[in-house]
Amino acid sequence: MFEFLKKVFANEDNSSRNKANDRLRLVLTHDRIGASSQLMETLQEEIIALIASHVEIEGTPEVHFITEGRRTALDISIPLKGR
Amino acid sequence: MEKKTPDSQVIVVTSGKGGVGKTTTVANLATGLAKLGYSVVVMDLDIGLKKLDLILGLENRVIYDIIQVVEGECSLKQALVKDKRFPALYMLPAAQTRNKDDITTTQVEAICEELKPDFDFIFIDCPAGIEQGFRNAIAAANKAIVVTNPEVSAVRDADRIIGMLESADFKDIKLLVNRLRPEMVRSGDMLSIEDLMEHLCIELLGVVPEDRSVVISTNRGEPIILNEHSSAAHAFNNIVQRLLGNNVDLMTLEEDSFWRKLKRNLGFKN
Ligand SMILES: Nc1ncnc2c1ncn2[C@@H]1O[C@H](COP(=O)(O)OP(=O)(O)OP(=O)(O)O)[C@@H](O)[C@H]1O
Ligand SMILES: [Mg+2]
Numbered sequence: 001m002f003e004f005l006k007k008v009f010a011n012e013d014n015s016s017r018n019k020a021n022d023r024l025r026l027v028l029t030h031d032r033i034g035a036s037s038q039l040m041e042t043l044q045e046e047i048i049a050l051i052a053s054h055v056e057i058e059g060t061p062e063v064h065f066i067t068e069g070r071r072t073a074l075d076i077s078i079p080l081k082g083r
Numbered sequence: 084m085e086k087k088t089p090d091s092q093v094i095v096v097t098s099g100k101g102g103v104g105k106t107t108t109v110a111n112l113a114t115g116l117a118k119l120g121y122s123v124v125v126m127d128l129d130i131g132l133k134k135l136d137l138i139l140g141l142e143n144r145v146i147y148d149i150i151q152v153v154e155g156e157c158s159l160k161q162a163l164v165k166d167k168r169f170p171a172l173y174m175l176p177a178a179q180t181r182n183k184d185d186i187t188t189t190q191v192e193a194i195c196e197e198l199k200p201d202f203d204f205i206f207i208d209c210p211a212g213i214e215q216g217f218r219n220a221i222a223a224a225n226k227a228i229v230v231t232n233p234e235v236s237a238v239r240d241a242d243r244i245i246g247m248l249e250s251a252d253f254k255d256i257k258l259l260v261n262r263l264r265p266e267m268v269r270s271g272d273m274l275s276i277e278d279l280m281e282h283l284c285i286e287l288l289g290v291v292p293e294d295r296s297v298v299i300s301t302n303r304g305e306p307i308i309l310n311e312h313s314s315a316a317h318a319f320n321n322i323v324q325r326l327l328g329n330n331v332d333l334m335t336l337e338e339d340s341f342w343r344k345l346k347r348n349l350g351f352k353n
Pocket of ligand 2: 105
C-alpha cells in the first residue's frame with residue numbers, strides 16, 4: 001500500500017524532472033550573461049578584494065546571481081565591521 | 084482570394100534546436116486558419132533541407148522555388164503553390180539544392196511586402212540554428228512563435244532564441260510547447276508547463292501533446308489538424324483560435340488522470 005501511495009504522489013525531490021529544473025536554472029543563468037560558472041568565483045574574489053582594500057569586512061560576504069523574469073542581477077552582500 | 088483582415092500577421096516559427104516541431108506547427112496552424120477562410124501563405128525558409136512541402140502534401144505541385152524568385156527566373160505569383168484542399172492556402176517552396184546564404188534578409192523582406200496585400204497570415208518556417216537562415220526568417224516577421232519540447236536541450240536553445248529575438252526588438256514572442264507527455268510529467272520524469280514558464284518567462288501560446296497520429300499524418304501528407312479525433316489536432320485548433328485573438332483555455336491533458344492511475348494501481352483495468 002505504502003509503495004503504491006508513493007508511486008501515486010511521485011516523490012518530487014529526486015525525480016528527473018527536478019534534476020532537469022535545477023540544471024536548467026544554472027545553465028540558463030550562465031547562458032544569458034554569457035559566462036561560465038567559473039566567473040562566479042572570480043567575481044566573488046575580486047569584488048571582496050576590492051572592498052577589503054578600502055574597508056574592513058566582517059563575517060562571510062556573499063555574491064549571488066538572482067533572476068527576475070528573463071533578467072539577471074548580481075546580488076552582493078558584504079557585512080562591514082563597525083568601529 | 085479575399086483578405087479578411089486589414090493588416091497581415093507575419094509569424095516566424097523558430098526554435099534553435101532542430102526537430103522540435105516547427106514545420107509541423109507551421110503546416111497545422113496555416114491549414115487551420117485556411118480552413119476558417121483566412122488567406123494564408125507559408126514560406127519555407129529551410130533552404131537546402133525543405134520539409135514543409137512534404138508535411139503539407141504539396142511536394143508534387145512544386146514548380147519554382149523562392150531562390151528562383153529572388154534571382155528573377157519567375158515571378159512570385161508563379162512560384163506560389165496552391166493547396167487543392169483549401170483555396171485560401173498557398174506555399175512558397177524552399178530550394179532544395181541551394182543553401183541559406185543564397186538569399187538575403189532584404190530579399191525576404193521584399194517578398195513579404197509583396198505578399199502582404201493578399202494574405203491575412205504569412206507563416207515563415209525557420210530552419211534550425213542561429214545563423215543566416217535564422218536571420219532571414221526573422222527579418223520580415225512581426226510575431227514569433229518559439230517552439231520547444233519539454234526537454235533540457237530544447238529549452239536551453241529556446242532561451243537563446245528568445246534572447247536573440249528580444250535583441251532584434253521583437254515585442255510579440257510566444258511559446259509553443261510540443262510533444263508534452265502528461266503522464267511523464269505526473270510521474271516526475273518530464274518538465275511541466277509551469278517549469279517551462281518559470282525558465283523561459285514568456286507568454287504561452289499553447290501546448291501540443293505527443294501524439295502518434297502526427298507521424299501517420301506526416302506519412303500521408305495531411306496535416307494532423309484535419310484529423311478531428313486526435314489530441315494534437317485539438318491543441319492546434321485551440322492555438323488557431325488564440326492567434327485570432329480568442330481566449331481559449333488550455334486543454335486539460337488528462338488522459339492519464341489521477342483516478343485512472345489509482346484504479347490501475349489497485350488492479351482495475353482502465
Ligand atoms: N506532437 C507531436 N507528436 C508526435 N510526433 C511529433 C509531434 N510534433 C512533431 N512530431 C514529429 O517530430 C518530427 C520533427 O518535426 P518537424 O519536422 O515539424 O520539426 P522541425 O522543428 O521543423 O525540424 P527541423 O529543425 O529539422 O526543421 C517529425 O517526424 C514529426 O512527425
Ligand atoms: Mg522544419
